[in-house]
Amino acid sequence: MGSLSGDGESTSETGLKKAESGIDPVKVEEGKKGVTETEQPADIRNLYVTVYAFNMFTITDGAIRLIVLFHANSLGFSPLDIAILFTLYEFMGMITNMFGGIAGNRYGLKCTMLTSLILQLVGLALLALIEPIFGELNEETSGSTKSGAIAYITFCQALSGVSKDFMKLSCKSMPKLVTKANAEDKLFKLVAWVTGWKNALKGFGTILGAVLVQFIGFTAAIYTLIAIIIVIFPAPLFYMTPGIGKSLKRPVASLDVFKKPWNINILSAARFFLFGSRDVWFEIAAPIFLRDILGWEEYQVGLFMGGFIILYGQVQKDTSRMYKAAKKDKEGNLKKSRRPKCFQGVPKRQHVPNWAWANGIEILLLGIILQPIYKQYLDSEDELISDPNSTDVQDRFEKYRNVLAGVLLTGLFLFGFLFAVNSAIHSYLIVSYAGKDKVTMDIGFYYMANAGGRLVGTILSGWIFQETQDKWGLSVCLWVSAAFMFVAAVISYALKDKAEPEPKKQARVIEADDAASRHSVNVS
Numbered sequence: 305m306g307s308l309s310g311d312g313e314s315t316s317e318t319g320l321k322k323a324e325s326g327i328d329p330v331k332v333e334e335g336k337k338g339v340t341e342t343e344q345p346a347d348i349r350n351l352y353v354t355v356y357a358f359n360m361f362t363i364t365d366g367a368i369r370l371i372v373l374f375h376a377n378s379l380g381f382s383p384l385d386i387a388i389l390f391t392l393y394e395f396m397g398m399i400t401n402m403f404g405g406i407a408g409n410r411y412g413l414k415c416t417m418l419t420s421l422i423l424q425l426v427g428l429a430l431l432a433l434i435e436p437i438f439g440e441l442n443e444e445t446s447g448s449t450k451s452g453a454i455a456y457i458t459f460c461q462a463l464s465g466v467s468k469d470f471m472k473l474s475c476k477s478m479p480k481l482v483t484k485a486n487a488e489d490k491l492f493k494l495v496a497w498v499t500g501w502k503n504a505l506k507g508f509g510t511i512l513g514a515v516l517v518q519f520i521g522f523t524a525a526i527y528t529l530i531a532i533i534i535v536i537f538p539a540p541l542f543y544m545t546p547g548i549g550k551s552l553k554r555p556v557a558s559l560d561v562f563k564k565p566w567n568i569n570i571l572s573a574a575r576f577f578l579f580g581s582r583d584v585w586f587e588i589a590a591p592i593f594l595r596d597i598l599g600w601e602e603y604q605v606g607l608f609m610g611g612f613i614i615l616y617g618q619v620q621k622d623t624s625r626m627y628k629a630a631k632k633d634k635e636g637n638l639k640k641s642r643r644p645k646c647f648q649g650v651p652k653r654q655h656v657p658n659w660a661w662a663n664g665i666e667i668l669l670l671g672i673i674l675q676p677i678y679k680q681y682l683d684s685e686d687e688l689i690s691d692p693n694s695t696d697v698q699d700r701f702e703k704y705r706n707v708l709a710g711v712l713l714t715g716l717f718l719f720g721f722l723f724a725v726n727s728a729i730h731s732y733l734i735v736s737y738a739g740k741d742k743v744t745m746d747i748g749f750y751y752m753a754n755a756g757g758r759l760v761g762t763i764l765s766g767w768i769f770q771e772t773q774d775k776w777g778l779s780v781c782l783w784v785s786a787a788f789m790f791v792a793a794v795i796s797y798a799l800k801d802k803a804e805p806e807p808k809k810q811a812r813v814i815e816a817d818d819a820a821s822r823h824s825v826n827v828s
Contacts (some may be wrong), residue, residue: 514606
């Protein structure tokens, strides 16, 4: 029946637990330098299932954001009111990442993924009930009814926030579990691939949401998203390995979520300011600026927002091509590469601040360049109001509006390119730094910081834009974005080189395990 070790656990039971967690039983290899321990990666099928579920889910996540934003804007909600709608979405994302890692560590990634889908389904179903509960909302809706609707939508968004980060945690942890130890180049490619596809489809979802809310209305758009979520369920339910990602060690205490290695703490702090930098203009200010000030249709705003995210995702996916290790010849020597040294091999800690500085300088300059153009645009708009029949005035107004839009979009897409490389390097390094047995907790902590940055950025986006749009347009939001990015750059200088595993120390652990096994009692 197997052997019984000193703590009362049979070796066959231990092997079963390892199989359920996605790790094959330990193989002991003897070499000249002693004994080392290697773990077999989990079935690659789990990666395919999680990527499919994550990508389909992301379409709904991208769509719901613009559906709610445009619907609220059409009802006369202020930029700050709209920002409040998304505060619980981001805050609950922080909480989910804080303790969702513990849930994944205890119950496995299949459990967290199915929980994500159920919560998204409930949140969407509740959103579809807004009109039956509150009646038809419009700009004349009474204050108490409007406040109740804001609270109700905020609660629905909170469910979506929990759902989104359970899903992200499930998928972002998987590359570590299906990759062999020290296969850093393959790990980098997998992380870039997963992250890139996610953002490309989130961009598609953003466009879909804008089109749906404009052409079929709010409620019908929500029912469309519910149908997509239902289609996702069978894949993780039937094809994911039960217990994958579950820790083989002792249950994790709640406070353990804050006990992180140095590099994970530093990278998480940098991530907070990195995503705060993006969302301080992207989440609320930019879409309302394009819709209300430049007069774009909702689907046009959706095309820009979705196009930005798709570009961002594509660049993330292709970042693995930018960083490549030099190839070896038949004798094992490295071939000469035309690639600059800074792009040879996987990204290192030194690359993080460099990309952040470039990102910050670009968005700072964009805000400076936009300001005089925006002032001229406002002057031409005043002239048009005073003399609406003048052809010259109309031409001047159109000229400044087109110049403003052209400079803004060019600058924001350039920001998106730099930000995508930034984010891809971050996403790879956190998976690389994460401990394999606590991968969900380490990555969950990191994405808690990510959600915190988004929360602060979203609130600031609504508040700053509301207070400064009349005189400054988007420029103040862009300058705050630059300040956040500069802080991220400074923090990332504190990262340290990744420590390599110590074979001798591993050998001593294996020898101790062998000694313990010799004292086991055989049960027949």
